Amino acid sequence: MKKSSSCILLIISILFFQIQGSGQSAECVTDHIHNNLMQTDSFYRKQILFLESQVDARIQKQSNGILKSTIYSIPVVVHVIHLGESIGTGTNISDLQIQQAITGLNSRFRNGNGLGVDVELEFCLASKDPSGNSTKGINRVNGSSIPNYSVNGITPTGNTCSGAVETTIKDLSKWPVSNYYNIWVVSKICNGGFVGYASYPVGGLYDGLVIVSTSMTSTSGTLPHEIGHGFFLYHTFNGDGGNVSCPVDTNCLINGDRVCDTPPHKQGDCGTTNTCPSTGAWDNSRYNYMSYCPLVNRFTQGQKDRIRATVMVAPRASLLTSLGCGAVGMNEISSNNKFFIFPNPAQSIINIKADIKLLGSAYVVYDNTGKTILKGIINSEDTIIDLGNLSAGIYLFSIGDSLKQTFKVIKE
Ligand SMILES: [Zn+2]
Incomplete structure (x- = not known):
């Protein structure tokens, strides 16, 4: 008895759902x-x-x-x-x-x-x-x-x-x-x-x-x-x-x-x-x-x-x-194993792990209006960038030869 009641309820709810779905x-x-x-x-x-x-x-x-x-x-x-x-x-x-x-x-x-x-x-x-x-x-x-x-x-x-x-x-x-x-x-x-x-x-x-x-x-x-x-x-x-x-x-x-x-x-x-x-x-x-x-x-x-x-x-x-x-022409970091960044989103410090071939390359950080906020040189395989003074938001990093490797970083 109990089982059949449950079955009827189930059938009713399926029918209801399907009727609702079609209309x-x-x-x-x-x-x-x-x-x-x-x-x-x-x-x-x-x-x-x-x-x-x-x-x-x-x-x-x-x-x-x-x-x-x-x-x-x-x-x-x-x-x-x-x-x-x-x-x-x-x-x-x-x-x-x-x-x-x-x-x-x-x-x-x-x-x-x-x-x-x-x-x-x-x-x-x-x-x-x-x-x-x-x-x-x-x-x-x-x-x-x-x-x-x-x-x-x-x-x-x-x-x-x-x-x-x-x-x-x-x-x-x-x-x-x-x-x-x-x-x-x-x-x-x-x-x-x-x-x-x-x-x-x-x-x-x-x-x-x-x-x-x-x-x-x-x-x-x-x-x-x-x-x-x-x-x-x-x-x-x-x-x-x-x-x-x-x-x-x-x-x-x-x-x-x-x-x-x-x-x-x-x-x-x-x-x-x-x-x-x-x-x-x-x-x-x-x-x-x-x-x-x-x-x-x-x-x-x-x-x-x-x-x-x-x-x-x-x-x-x-x-x-x-x-x-x-924009087309920017290469994403995810498609290039020469870089690894963490954590992202970041509260203040982000770490860039870079291939040794890229030591000496420049990096630039832009805000969402394209204004340059920070810039520097990758001078170590483990570079630390401090975002602590920046407002919360999304920032664009360009890095490497001709600054063509670009990625987004979220500052919390
Ligand atoms: Zn839904």
Whole structure:
């Protein structure tokens, strides 16, 4: 009896999820994948728990005022896995649509409507590919020959729907996740069952976000929602058991979405009253990009703190020092084993370990306006540079012959 009740509940919640996924703008299958991995993959579970502890520590630092405000920019590459249409037709969406989608995404993260909080995080389509060549940050691949893709689209790993294998689709086009945030635009997910999903930030070859072509638009709530997951935000209704019960709310830092200014609720509750006994600003949840509610228009300060803590730790921190949106002609330190710098981000001291052949080479540190802040000579295989007097922010280092080796350093 008990078992059959559970089964019925499970079926009801799956049906609800799938119906929601086909009709609304911001529903995703991220949690299904995440919950499955948390139960079946002990390594993944350890990674998430470790990341949680790091993010918590960072949030604490931020609340102590140690981490100053800087606008971070994340290089993005968009892979359009189309069905063979000409550019601008069907699933092969135009460059303009993609550019406008990124503009819309940035408007949401920068609080363009004034209704939420400016996360001070932006996304830029890559200007430089992994080989250092000029790019629009958009790759197009015809995926119609991949089994099941034309009819059913992609199947997220761990899901049983009859689409194409996720890794096969992503292998068609992917850039290194350490330097680019990858977005795959697909025809369908599970034959139309869902509109998007993203990996929580644990890294790996296939890290990134999958979104259906019809949701990759300037007005869609799906893109900010999925990017939110990609930067470690949970749903505002996290822990509701699939709209079954009010999430536990004993300690807002570790229960529900682990954010304190988004009152926990059931995913179906979007009206004027929260049926769960949570205090706090109800509008922060029912109008939140991380809800499933029909009208979404904000991120909150608590979510901003969590996102900004996440970008400061691995694996997302490497995106901050990527030159994926930098000028063509600059060579990145990561592509040259003659240098090794640590730590980055740095609070004051950074160490440069340089190949002996480079002793005597110059280095210059620029701020984000291009002004020279520091300069010197690499006079040892272990050179120490003191950034203690600089303001918090992102700095550009040029080093070596003709100052052509360039990298970014984050000063906390
Ligand atoms: Zn979601």
